[in-house]
Amino acid sequence: MAIANSVRMGRNVTIHHPDQVNLYGCTIGEDTRIGSFVEIQKNAAVGARCKISSHTFICEGVTIEDEVFIGHGVMFTNDLYPKAANPDGTPQSEQDWAVVETKVKRGASIGSNATILAGVTIGEYALVGAGAVVTKDVGNRQIVAGVPARPLGTAE
Numbered sequence: 042m043a044i045a046n047s048v049r050m051g052r053n054v055t056i057h058h059p060d061q062v063n064l065y066g067c068t069i070g071e072d073t074r075i076g077s078f079v080e081i082q083k084n085a086a087v088g089a090r091c092k093i094s095s096h097t098f099i100c101e102g103v104t105i106e107d108e109v110f111i112g113h114g115v116m117f118t119n120d121l122y123p124k125a126a127n128p129d130g131t132p133q134s135e136q137d138w139a140v141v142e143t144k145v146k147r148g149a150s151i152g153s154n155a156t157i158l159a160g161v162t163i164g165e166y167a168l169v170g171a172g173a174v175v176t177k178d179v180g181n182r183q184i185v186a187g188v189p190a191r192p193l194g195t196a197e
Contacts, residue, residue: 051089067099070107084140094153102140102159109145112153112171117143119159146181168196 044056044064051071056062058077066083069075073087076095081087085099088107095113099105102119119140126132141159145151149163152171163169163179170186170193179185182196 047083076113088147102142103145103157104142105145106147106149108148110150111145112151112155114154115151116156117159118157119143121159149179166196 044059044062045066047066048064049068051069051073053072054069055074057075061077062075063080067081068086070087070089070091072089073091073093075093078096079093081099082101084101085103087093087099087105088109090107091105091109091111093099093111097111097113097115098117100117100119103117105111120138121141124133127137143157143159143161145163146165148166151157151163151169152173154171155169155173155175157163157175161175161178163175164181164183166182167179168184169175169179169190170184172188173186173190174188175185176189179190184193184196185191186193
C-alpha cells in the first residue's frame with residue numbers, strides 16, 4: 042500500500058500508519074485524520090478536520106466536506122449497475138461506465154459498516170446509523186438507520 046505522489050494533502054494531516062493505506066489522485070483537507078487500511082481513490086475529496094476510521098473505502102466520485110466523521114469499515118460505491126464485462130465478453134474499462142457522484146456534507150457522521158450507494162447526498166450534520174445501507178438522500182440533520190436506511194428523527 043502507498044501514498045502516491047498524486048495526493049494533494051493539506052497541512053497537519055495525520056495518517057497513523059502510512060504504510061497501511063492506499064491513497065492516490067485524491068485531495069485530503071488540513072487537520073484530517075486517516076486510520077489504517079483506508080483506500081481513497083483518484084478524484085475523491087475529503088475536507089478539513091475529518092476523521093476517516095480504519096478499513097474505509099472512499100471511491101472515485103465521492104466528495105466529503107469539512108468536519109465529517111466516517112466510522113470503521115464504511116463503504117462508498119460509484120456505480121449503480123456494476124459489471125465486470127461488456128456484452129461481447131471483453132473486460133470493462135473506465136470508458137465503459139460513468140462515475141456516479143456522491144456527496145457527504147459538512148458535519149455529517151456515518152456509523153461503522155454503513156454502505157453508501159452511488160448518487161446520494163448526505164446532508165449537513167446528518168447521522169447515519171451503524172450498518173445502514175443508504176439508498177436515498179439524507180436531509181440536513183436527519184437521523185437514518187436500517188436496511189434500507191429510513192428516517193428516525195432529527196439530530197440536535
